[in-house]
Amino acid sequence: MQNRFNRKWAVLIFILLAVGIFFLPPVYSRAMPRLDGWISNVKYAINPPDQAVFQPVQQSQVDLAVTQLMLTFEATLTPQATLTPTHGPTLTATLTPTPLPASVKLDGFRYEDQKNRWNYCGPANLSMALNFWGWDGNRDIVAEAVKPGIQDPKLDFIQQGKSDVNVMPYEMVDFVNDNTEFRALSRLGGNVEIVKAMLAAGFPVIAEKGYYEKDYTGKVAWLGHYQFVTGYDEAKKELTVQDTWNDGPNFRIPYDEFMASEAWLSFDNLFIVVYPPEREGEVLTTLGPYADATWAARHALGVAEENIRSMSGIDLYFAWFAKGSSHVALQEYVDAANAYDQAFTIYDSIGQDDKQRPYRMMWYQTGPYWAYFYAARYQDVVNLANLTLTETISKPTLEESIYWRGRAKYMIGNTQDAVDDFRETLRLHPNWPPALQALEDLGLQP
Numbered sequence: 001m002q003n004r005f006n007r008k009w010a011v012l013i014f015i016l017l018a019v020g021i022f023f024l025p026p027v028y029s030r031a032m033p034r035l036d037g038w039i040s041n042v043k044y045a046i047n048p049p050d051q052a053v054f055q056p057v058q059q060s061q062v063d064l065a066v067t068q069l070m071l072t073f074e075a076t077l078t079p080q081a082t083l084t085p086t087h088g089p090t091l092t093a094t095l096t097p098t099p100l101p102a103s104v105k106l107d108g109f110r111y112e113d114q115k116n117r118w119n120y121c122g123p124a125n126l127s128m129a130l131n132f133w134g135w136d137g138n139r140d141i142v143a144e145a146v147k148p149g150i151q152d153p154k155l156d157f158i159q160q161g162k163s164d165v166n167v168m169p170y171e172m173v174d175f176v177n178d179n180t181e182f183r184a185l186s187r188l189g190g191n192v193e194i195v196k197a198m199l200a201a202g203f204p205v206i207a208e209k210g211y212y213e214k215d216y217t218g219k220v221a222w223l224g225h226y227q228f229v230t231g232y233d234e235a236k237k238e239l240t241v242q243d244t245w246n247d248g249p250n251f252r253i254p255y256d257e258f259m260a261s262e263a264w265l266s267f268d269n270l271f272i273v274v275y276p277p278e279r280e281g282e283v284l285t286t287l288g289p290y291a292d293a294t295w296a297a298r299h300a301l302g303v304a305e306e307n308i309r310s311m312s313g314i315d316l317y318f319a320w321f322a323k324g325s326s327h328v329a330l331q332e333y334v335d336a337a338n339a340y341d342q343a344f345t346i347y348d349s350i351g352q353d354d355k356q357r358p359y360r361m362m363w364y365q366t367g368p369y370w371a372y373f374y375a376a377r378y379q380d381v382v383n384l385a386n387l388t389l390t391e392t393i394s395k396p397t398l399e400e401s402i403y404w405r406g407r408a409k410y411m412i413g414n415t416q417d418a419v420d421d422f423r424e425t426l427r428l429h430p431n432w433p434p435a436l437q438a439l440e441d442l443g444l445q446p
Helices: 002-022 025-046 064-072 121-132 139-146 169-179 192-200 277-291 293-310 313-329 333-349 367-374 378-391 399-411 415-428 433-441
Strands: 103-105 183-187 205-214 220-233 238-242 251-254 271-275
Touching: 103 192, 121 139, 121 169, 121 205, 121 220, 121 271, 139 169, 169 183, 169 271, 183 277, 183 293, 192 205, 192 220, 192 271, 192 277, 271 277, 277 293, 293 313, 313 333, 313 367, 333 367, 367 378, 367 399, 378 399, 399 415, 399 433, 415 433
Parallel strands: none
Antiparallel strands: 103 220, 183 271, 205 220, 205 271, 220 238, 238 251
């Protein structure tokens, strides 16, 4: 009897010790991502996310005059300046005719990875880009501003905002411009030539791109990622990137692999440049026509249209999605909605083979919400957000999807549901300006 009693106490003590050890920050930060991954895998096995397909229910073409009226007569919930596509300076500068060197290797920065953190490629890459210019911060300082959400107050000493699966490009640009002495800009439609020109002038770039990785089922899954580009070798046709995940520092990527449809094209070839303010003129001159954000978006649109004529299958899906993103940047929302309709139709037709459908696309990009909302297709905004939040992710923690769903719900008369969405957005991302403004427009406090 005594032995049985002792064994029970031994088991209890063992369990308490195991739990205590698990929640030690060094252990928890390494073990919890694996546990979260296992939980997600169980949910995905029961309800495969790549089988969820968005099907628009509203008209694919909205009368342009009505849409323009909505844009000029939207009495409430105006989008924030940080979320509105912006236009850069109108310049006629062209790329410098000076021959570029055969190779460039920029250094003088501190390599940072995203290991032992959740969804940290944005903060890690931006920290490296700033560190190149002498900033003395690190990835956690960036994340404190761009990933502030508190998912579990009892564990926020380990990492806040761990379930924020993506940091948007505008959030990274805003962080630099609002919180540091440096400047940043982003542009669509990049290619190897503009990257080489920037590198040769001494300006590394951050590219937002996709990549394939095998998941627990053995299928190849698509994910979004940032990479800090610091060099090139023209003879080998390779770029050098500082990869924060599997590939590590000074990883070489062939030009054609970097430009592949599932890679850079899946984000409309978006790139970010960080620079000291006193060198802004040099940046704009090196960018040439890319200095004008409108020109860059129009150029990206042309690239997407060219790819549409030559691609098929999943590559064609990425091309149509990029076309929609370009139209959104140009504030051509009806055309953008039509392009996204085509993308989602192709998505539905993609076969179920060794590659999953790219079900994470809406984790990283909000273009379809912009397009459908400003084409007055509010139910499509709601339906797309619902599918994204309930079918493609293990926890509904995408604040952008919840925010846009709230805006659309308000427009179709569901005011209380809209308010609930705005407040949930602020729970996930405290003090996020768009949600604060949405509540203020309704005369409400957070």
